[in-house]
Amino acid sequence: MSKHDEIIEYIYSLPEGAKISVRQISAHLGVSDGTSYRAIKDAETEGLVKTIERVGTIRVAPKEQYIEGNLSFEQVNRVIEGKVLAGAEGLDREISKFIIGAMRTDALETYLEEGALLIVGNREDAQWRALENHSGILITGGFGADAAILEKAEALALPVISTTADTFSVASIIQRELYSMLMMTNVITAGDLVIRQDEYVHDIKRDAGKEYFPADDITVLTEDGKYIGVIKSSELLKLDDRVPGALVSDIVATPSSTLQRLRQLMSWHQLNIVPVVEEDGTLAGIVHRREVFKQRESSKLGSGLSSDTLMDREIRIDENKVHIKVMPFMTDEHGSIAQSEFMRLIERLAQVVLNNNGIYSYHIDTLNVMNIKLVQMHQELVIEGHILDLGDQFLRLEVEALSNGETYSKAMLLIQYYKEK
Template sequence: MATKHEQILQHILSLQIGSKISVRQIAKELNVSDGTAYRAIKEAENQGIVSTIERVGTIRIEKKKKDNFEELTFAEVVNIIDGQVLGGRDGLHKTLRKFVIGAMQLDAIKRYTQADSLLIVGNRLEVHRFALEAGAAVLITGGFDTDDSVKQLANEKQLPIISTSYDTYTVAAMINRAIYDQLIKKEIVFVGDIATPFESAYYLTTKQQVKDWYINNEVSSHTRFPVVDDRMKVVGMVSSRDIVGKEQGTFVDRIMSRKPIVVQEKTSLASVAHMMVWEGIELVPVVDESQILKGVVSRQDVLKAMQQIQRQPQVGETIEDIVATNMSEVPSEDGLFEAHVIPQMTNHLGTLSHGVFTALIAEACEKMMKIEKDAEISIENITVYFSKPVPIDSMLYIKPTLLDVGRLYAKIDIEVMHEQTIVGRSLIMAQLINR
């Protein structure tokens, strides 16, 4: 019989995607205490089947597959950017396929906006309305609100319209970082991702005999099987070593090894692989918190997963990566770098974000020091003492000049030009490493 905790999780799984969940509601419907309901909801959140949003509540969401980890739900985006949902709450469970920076004319926005995408834009009502009509959710930066008719449209389309106090660059960086973090998690393979599920696993019950071990061995080619009681709780293991010299009619509970090594679905691949090598075993039962059998993981499962990881490409691009890829050294000018201002680098006004400006000068200084002094630097202080707005699609020229360099420290002056005009100046103090 399932525990109350398991019953609550099964109930949550049976709810429709997008359903709202509360501790009081669960406690009342399943006749459990508020504490039991709260713990089960937290476990459901850890499993990725619900998401809790401030000022909205907890909602049932679709659990992402392992190969779909680079995508986020709109509910997760709200939490990431500390946003406020203005409308379209019924669509928070939907998956974000891509996000688009709306720092351009409406005609250009139309070319990039697609269904299930997220348009990041400022207080432009016509763009909000167009995005919703095109099937895209809207994230309004700068803390701005929108028109009531737009909120009503969001409710009708079941597409979230969200407001955040952050600027466009910061929001894009936060979402990028969240995707990058999930890609890192994607590389951490857990037992639950590779295990043979209960329905396909071979096991023995305490009432079965040695002859049943031979039947399982012939079908599965395994030599080690978990033994379960009438509640499907793992109580032992039977291996080829245990059955040597035993009669075919001997009950397995008399010869099994008790207190077996088990793992849970959240055990990492690295951990179970080390365990198998250290203990010299070929198969480990996968159990839940109540020791109920959920499946098995074999040495073959582990080897396949490790081979797959080696073939998996390493992907994920942060805003810093974008800055680095959009900057290059000008061939004809020593120590001069150029950078193209693309939409991801702009704020809600469509001009170069201060955060990106800082990233650009830092990247230029690091490149210059590597070329001129063959040294890596760790920036300790950046002082920006002049800055002008730089529009989107501008080509910037960045000139770092080494003012002073010692054994440990360097002082660098940076000049940023656009169309022969100085648009920024900065002074950097950096520590030299690996010189």
């Protein structure tokens, strides 16, 4: 085994998040600084390590060696802004699996399959192994491919794509695209939750003369299936030709209204039900608060883990506090905690504090954050919250993020909540 291969094998053995340097590798393996430097650069192209400003070079290869998804070769080429070197006829095919080539060539056999896409650098042996298993190839680092490989790929209609980006960046772009598609398909809307129950709806023509037992404080009025408005159930017995005058505020949702929009409506107006109305005015049905505020599983990422599970496995909850050690997957390119991940921690803390106070149906209306110091990778963080003001429909929650007793961030949340009956 060459010194270069020995260094790559050593990097393979390091855990995710481990820091490495030229001097460290040279001293540990007894090789020259030049050999260590070249090997680290090759490892970066392969997606094994990443250099972060003010942090250093860290092992970043994911534990999962592949990404599951449903993108086509053409979609991948578009999002990475790549160049098709061969196999253009197969671009419209759907990819069964994305395989990160940051492993030994003989280990690829475990993952390669027909219709997969191998993400790899300038490794001809791995590229040939992909074609033998009828997998496409995405070559990172701006490299091309041998003429024989391109000829074979063309004959098999297997796309060979080249990009100037490194393996880690390409995998991140693809993961983000898959997550975006997943979020679009998994967004819960009123159309998914709508139900049609007669005890919430009164048709002034169809139900005229019928005995009606309302199931809520408000009743939805229709006429031949067309939505008219919402009326207090206590006013039903007084219905006459002056129906519009008896209507309360006209609060409706469309089938495309999101879950967050429904939560906002119900919290703001203290409603149990909201009518769902089609564009042509037809009543589709109603959504009930129990469905809108029900706890739901978070969306799954390509790795099979949910977006919340990755963070929740690191969280420790203590009364109105959340303790966490900032892991590499939570940081941005500068090694500081990403704002999106910090917001997720705040939302998780809000859930803990409100649930501890018997509040389960709520909506975060306003969130203001003030960052005082930067939170770095591997830093121990404690986030605690206190309810400052509790009204009939709203509450104010103060959040403070501390590390070693020092304040790093503060946040103020205005939250609408629904009184459980």
